[in-house]
Amino acid sequence: MMDELGLLAKILPMLPDxxxxxxxxxxxxxxVRIGGRLLLAASDQLASDVHFYLDGTPACEAGAKLLKRNLSDIAAMGGTPAWCLVNLACRGVTGQWITDFHRGICETARRFNVAVIGGDLCETATDGVAASLTILGTVEEEKLCLRKNVRPGDAIYATGTFGNSLASGSHLAFTxxxxxxxxxxxxxxxxxxxxSDGPALDLERMAAASNVAIIIDPEKLPPxxxxxxxxxxGDGEDYELLFAVRPQLVQQLEAEWPFDTPLTAIGCAASGEPGLTDINGRKIKQHGYQHFKDL
Amino acid sequence: MMDELGLLAKILPMLPDxxxxxxxxxxxxxxVRIGGRLLLAASDQLASDVHFYLDGTPACEAGAKLLKRNLSDIAAMGGTPAWCLVNLACRGVTGQWITDFHRGICETARRFNVAVIGGDLCETATDGVAASLTILGTVEEEKLCLRKNVRPGDAIYATGTFGNSLASGSHLAFTxxxxxxxxxxxxxxxxxxxxSDGPALDLERMAAASNVAIIIDPEKLPPxxxxxxxxxxGDGEDYELLFAVRPQLVQQLEAEWPFDTPLTAIGCAASGEPGLTDINGRKIKQHGYQHFKDL
Known part of the structure; x- marks a missing residue:
């Protein structure tokens, strides 16, 4: 039996560098480095009745969601999005649906100053929608943010609110x-x-990448x-930011934060076994959605 | 009723620049321009039982095909491929299939010095495979080749052979x-x-982009x-090159061509109504595969 993590464990070591x-x-x-600049690239997918319900989701909101998921990835790197390519493989939807899907992408792209520079449209053999988008952007070397950069002693912060992303519609409407x-x-x-997969799973990943223990008070995650x-x-699809701040910058950060978006200190990082625990030292259970549970 | 061309006519004008x-x-x-360089980007898809038969196509050959289609696009721009991102949405295939699909991509990527830098893996709600790949590369400004650059008087050349791409297996095995x-x-x-869509349709596109008449002798297309x-x-999936050569360079080109790949002069460009005709002035019928014939 294999699941998503098992597959990734086989695939990731093969990737040429x-x-x-x-x-x-x-x-x-x-x-990647090109012409003395850092180019950011990420890709994400959207499948009908997995990431959105074909019945009841306006096509333009599905399209917008696909781009916004990718924009969230560029944001997390400290970068600025610039260009994207859109692929749509589908069957059993109308021409109006396909047009509206692209309209949702294009309107969102325009709002964030992203050009749509390519893509492909193809009909599949069976009904459904599988779309993918590649986002390209740039980042200044000194602004590059990595999940492996958390250090013991850092405070861990979160933007926004968590949970209920599906019921509230925020999985589509988020900024x-x-x-x-x-x-x-x-x-x-x-x-x-x-x-994207909920703070429990994503903080666990951040702890593993940084080789630190992350301790949070789950009650502090704003609902x-x-x-x-x-x-x-564990719900996921929050599309908020998790980030680490050196202790000497915490006061200044909280004083100068200029946004309406909630800013919350949820915990800290410490040396020790990499992983996520609560303030009582209990391991926080991993949640999150796993594709391919029983291959 | 709408088809692929109708859809593209609606979508292309929306794309933000x-x-x-x-x-x-x-x-x-x-x-796109970044750091004084030109970055090339293209995206293409592969759907089971549309671009390849799930039954009977080794997964690694399907993966290799997806990358090679995109490499062919970078070649046609005069560029050098460098990085790619792979997305796979599927259900009803084994973990071995998914691993082999990526192995086909990775082996081909290594052969052409391309790094695989990202992508996504997701399970769909219905059976089938929809994969997409975004290729990134670079091109020197003075080597950039565009389909709109054909000029009246140019000779039109083709590499390789045409037709029977499915029966011969070359739609999978091509270089x-x-x-x-x-x-x-x-x-x-x-x-x-x-x-990719056969020389009839692709030369028609080249003629339209360059605003020239292209006249070929179809008998000269090597079988x-x-x-x-x-x-x-009309078969398509040849993944050969069509290109225009100024008349004063023709002799030198044919004398210096260093490859085993066949090189064939198939016709010429002239001023006049944009389109593709044969040497008797007859319009060459457009063939080629159309997605979404009856939306």
Whole structure:
């Protein structure tokens, strides 16, 4: 039996590298060097009745979601999105649906100053929608944020609220935290990631990448629409930012934070066995969605 | 009723642009300016039982094909591939299939010095495979080849052979013409495209983009495995190069061509109504595969 993690364990070691790859796969986006600049690249998918319900989701909101998921990845790297390519494979939807899906992408792209520079449209053999989007952007070397940069003693912060993303509609309506990330990157943090699979799983990943213990008080995660602690930890699709701040910058960060978006200190990092625990030292259970549970 | 061309006519005008986009969508790849360099980007898809038969196609060959289709696009721009991102959405295939699919991509990537820097893996709600790949590369400004650069008086050349791509297995086994394109670009041509939908349809596109008449002798298209003229013109999936050469360079090109790959003069460009005709002035019927015939 194999699941998503088992598959990734087989696939990731095979991936060919090059000397100009500055950030290899495994972070929110990869970075490569070109013409003295850092180019960011990330790809994400959207499948009908997995990431959105074909019945009841306006096509333009599905399209917008696909782009915003990718924008959230660029934000988490401290970068600025610039260009994207869109692929749509589908059958059993109308021409209007396909047009509206692209309209949702294009309107969102325009809002965030992203050009749509390519893609492909193809009909599948069976009904359904599988879309993918590759986002490209740039990042200043001194603003690059990696999930492996958390250090013992750092405070761990989160933007926004958690849980109930599906019921509240925020999994479609969310705003990628580009403005917040740009303000934070290089000034208050160089360790950041976005929350797509829920803070429990994503903080666990951050702890593993940084080789630190992360200790949080789950009660401090601000609830979306009254979500309980389990839902805040594990629902996912929050598209908020998690980031680490050196202790000497905490006071300044809280004093200068210029956004309406909630900013919350949820815990800290310490040396010790990599992993995520609560303030009572209990391991926080991994939640999160696993594709391919029983291959 | 809408088909692929109808859809594209609706979608293409919506796509947001930016001033740093040097080659917008519509060529084999887009090009954007970053750090004084030109970055090429293209995306392509592969759907089971549309682009390959799930039954009977080794997964590693399907993966290799997806990358090679994209490499062919970079070749046609006169560029060098460098990085790619792979997305796979599927259900009803084994973990071994998924691993082999990625192995096919990774082996091909290594062969052409391409790093795999990202992607996504997700399970769909229904059976089948929809994969997409985004290729990134670079091109020297003076080597950039565009399909709009054909000029009246140019000779039109083709590499390789045409037709029977499915029966012969060449739709899987082909070698993208990167070496040939690199040798040609900037020296013998600045007008090139790759043949994915058959020379009839692709030369028609080249003629329209360049606003010239293209006149070919279809009999001159070298056959693959005895393919008749109709199949050579319309089968598609040849992944050969079509390119235009100024008349004063023709003799030198033919004298210096260093490859085993066949090189064939198939016709010429002239001023006049944009389109593709044979040497008797007859319009060559458009063939080629259309997705979404009856939306």
């Amino acid at each position: 090059r000397p100009d790859v500055a950030v290899p796969p495994g972070d929110d986006a990869a970075a 990628p935290r580009l403005a917040e990330a740009e303000w934070l990157a290089g000034r208050f943090t160089d360790a950041m990631m976005d929350v 979306r629409d009254g979500a309980d602690v389990d839902h805040r930890l | 930016r001033p740093d986009v040097a080659v917008p969508p519509g060529d084999d790849a887009a090009a 993208p013409r990167l070496a040939e394109a690199e040798w040609l670009a900037g020296r013998f041509t600045d007008a090139m495209m790759d043949v 693959r495995d005895g393919a008749d003229v109709d199949h050579r013109l």
